[in-house]
Amino acid sequence: MPRPTLPRLILLRRHVTHSARSPTALPTLTRSLTTTPALSLPSSSSPRQLTKASSSPPSSASASTSTFSTINASEISHFSNLSSQWWDEDGEFKLLHRMNPTRIEYIRQKVALQPSDEEEWSFENRHTDMEREAKRGSGLWLSGKRCLDVGCGGGLLSESLARLGGEIVGVDASESNIGIAxxxxxxxxxxxxQMASGQLRFTHSSAEVLRDAGEKFDVVCAMEVLEHVDQPGEFMKCLGEMVKPGGHLILSTISRTPLSQLLTLTLAEDVLRLVTPGTHTYRKFVKPHELRRFVFSDMGGYDTWRKNENASDIRKDEVGETRGIVYDPLAGKWKLWGGVEGSFWKGVGEGCNYMYHARKRT
Structure with missing residues (x-):
């Protein structure tokens, strides 16, 4: 099994002045997402007020300051050292290049093929049902949508989304990654x-900066990032606050299981060296149910997010859908895993890499 995550670390440390407070001086409270010790999340007792969406570009917001930072400086340094390899399809990011089409397909299913987005049926338009169905999710299906790629790395996902018609903003904590992108x-x-017209922008900035500037997006993506930040709870809330009403939050990350430890750390890093040793830390992995429960308990629950339009809405204390993404070494491709919600088979598919999706209420 290939290395599941790749250096798309986001949330960079802000440029601060000499008069800025040290992060260690900031008071923080922690609470556990679950009974497991792997995910410690800051309390939401002091919610931040967002300003009206700024008309200034994200890059102009990078000079602002933030009350906290979730990034890990050593991780940024690690990924910056690998930035020159981003577009080598047989190098460090070989498996990420192969994963990209599958992640795009998952985004398409959630953004372009949502049943709730269908035109209301009537006798007058019934003769166009098949034609309209064939067009759904085809062509420039991101047209008119503003998308954020947090931890964009060398721009792999951002470029693909831009080709599908969206207005794309890619941010990364590594300045060298932004240069490569x-x-x-x-x-x-x-x-x-598209870059000249502002439809595609890369900026050395952070999700915190954009959130504090009041930026809003129809689609917020953070691929292979959650397992690299120091405060995953604050990071998740930051992403959620930038999703417009009716918008989508989409992530990919790794579950904390014996299987992921074997595949991601032992095989991919230590034995096969498909990934540079030290890229991942097992205790930072987040299980699917931990992620869903946190969005329910700390990010507004069903008052903020829609219930799923499938069997997964039977869970009363969890928000969002998770779905395994598995590498087939024989075909050399990543595949979205199936299975009935709550079944053993679906759980197996989410034992290592998985996708997460939640949609905000309008």
Missing amino acids: TTHAQQDPQLSR
């Missing part, structure tokens, strides 16, 4: 035009 996109005429 910008340079690579400029080599493509279409992407270069």
Whole structure:
């Protein structure tokens, strides 16, 4: 099994002035997401007030300050050292390149194929049902949607989303990653035009900066990032606050199981060296049910987020859908895992890498 995560670490440490307070001086409270010690989350007793969405570009917000930082400086340094390999499809990020189409398909299913987005049926339009169904999720299905790629790395996901018609903002904690992303996109005429028009932007900034500036998005993505931040609860709340009403929050991460420890750490890092040793820390992995329960308990629950439109809404104290993403070494491809909600088979598929989706109420 390949290395499940890749360095798309986000939430970079803000540029602070000499007069800024040290992060260690900030008072924090912690609470456990579950009974397990792996995920310690700051209390939500002091919610921040968001300002009206700023019309200034995200890059202009990078000079602002934040009350806390969830990033880990050593992780940023680690990933920055690997930035030159981002577009080597046979190098450090080989498996991420192979994973990208599958993640795009998951985003398409959640953003473009939502049943609630269908036009209301009537006798007048019934003869166009098949035609309209065939067009759903095809072509530029992100047109008119503003998307945030947090921890964009070298721009792999951002470029794909831009080609689908969205207005894309990619942010990363590593300045060298942003340099690679910008340079690579400029080599493509279409992407270069989109960058010139502001439809595609890469900026050395953080989710915190954008949140504090009042930025809002139709789709907020954070792929392979949650397991690299120091305060996953604050990070999740930061992402959730940037999702517009009716918008989507989509993540990919790793579950904390014996299987993920075997595949991600022992095999991928220590034995096969598919991933640079030290890339992952087992205790930072988050189980699917821990993530769903946290969104329910600390991010507004069903008052803020919609119930799922499938069998997973039988869970009364969890928000969102999780779905395994599994690598097939024979086909050399990643595949979305199936299975009935709550079944053993579905749980097996989520034993290592998995996707998460939740949609905000309008």
